Amino acid sequence: AQSVTQLGSHVSVSEGALVLLRCNYSSSVPPYLFWYVQYPNQGLQLLLKYTTGATLVKGINGFEAEFKKSETSFHLTKPSAHMSDAAEYFCAVSRIQGAQKLVFGQGTRLTINP
Amino acid sequence: ETGVTQTPRHLVMGMTNKKSLKCEQHLGHNAMYWYKQSAKKPLELMFVYSLEERVENNSVPSRFSPECPNSSHLFLHLHTLQPEDSALYLCASSYTGEGTEAFFGQGTRLTVV
Numbered sequence: 001a002q003s004v005t006q007l008g009s010h011v012s013v014s015e016g017a018l019v020l021l022r023c024n025y026s027s028s029v030p031p032y033l034f035w036y037v038q039y040p041n042q043g044l045q046l047l048l049k050y051t052t053g054a055t056l057v058k059g060i061n062g063f064e065a066e067f068k069k070s071e072t073s074f075h076l077t078k079p080s081a082h083m084s085d086a087a088e089y090f091c092a093v094s095r096i097q098g099a100q101k102l103v104f105g106q107g108t109r110l111t112i113n114p
Numbered sequence: 115e116t117g118v119t120q121t122p123r124h125l126v127m128g129m130t131n132k133k134s135l136k137c138e139q140h141l142g143h144n145a146m147y148w149y150k151q152s153a154k155k156p157l158e159l160m161f162v163y164s165l166e167e168r169v170e171n172n173s174v175p176s177r178f179s180p181e182c183p184n185s186s187h188l189f190l191h192l193h194t195l196q197p198e199d200s201a202l203y204l205c206a207s208s209y210t211g212e213g214t215e216a217f218f219g220q221g222t223r224l225t226v227v
Contacts, residue, residue: 032212032213034215036218041220041221041223042220042221043118043120043204043206043218043219043220043221044204044206044218045218046215046216046217049213049215051212051213052213090157094213101147101159101162101169102157102159102216103159104156104157105156106155106156107156
């Protein structure tokens with residue numbers, strides 16, 4: 001079975017500061033990993049994904065994540081936070097066969113302080 | 115305009131009502147999904163439809179009934195719901211290849227009174 005743990009249900013940073021959102025996964029097979037963002041009253045939008053190849057993945061809006069197999073982690077970072085980054089962020093893992101079935105973490109709400 | 119469209123965006127229904135949620139995708143995907151998002155809970159996969167399989171989460175009550183008439187349309191029929199069913203219901207679609215991402219609609223905010 002696959003699972004995802006996001007450390008910290010709420011993260012608060014100052015505008016211009018580094019954003020770090022933590023995600024650890026559990027998977028018995030090589031995972032596919034995703035980060036999604038959800039703005040208020042909206043659906044989920046893909047930020048980035050890791051499938052194979054380069055372990056440092058760049059996404060939209062200046063975000064990136066690094067797949068570390070030894071640590072079973074896929075943390076999301078952004079060098080400089082912007083007010084528009086305030087949202088809820090979800091890490092997800094999927095199985096490799098059949099229809100895409102994402103297993104989500106609990107989500108991390110990111111607040112940006114002026 | 116999103117590639118996955120859900121209607122209605124908001125729905126208030128009594129416990130004895132019957133209503134349906136609609137989802138349509140314009141992305142040419144061959145799999146569609148219903149997710150439930152409740153406050154302070156992880157997103158819960160309710161149903162999956164694809165060419166290869168239909169999968170139901172066994173923990174989903176029978177008062178939720180999915181229908182997928184074709185690869186572009188997905189419905190969730192609701193009847194005799196409970197207040198705890200109030201949540202954001204998200205539809206998603208994807209290809210069924212390995213590592214492909216799901217695209218989500220904006221959701222239907224359901225309130226059961």
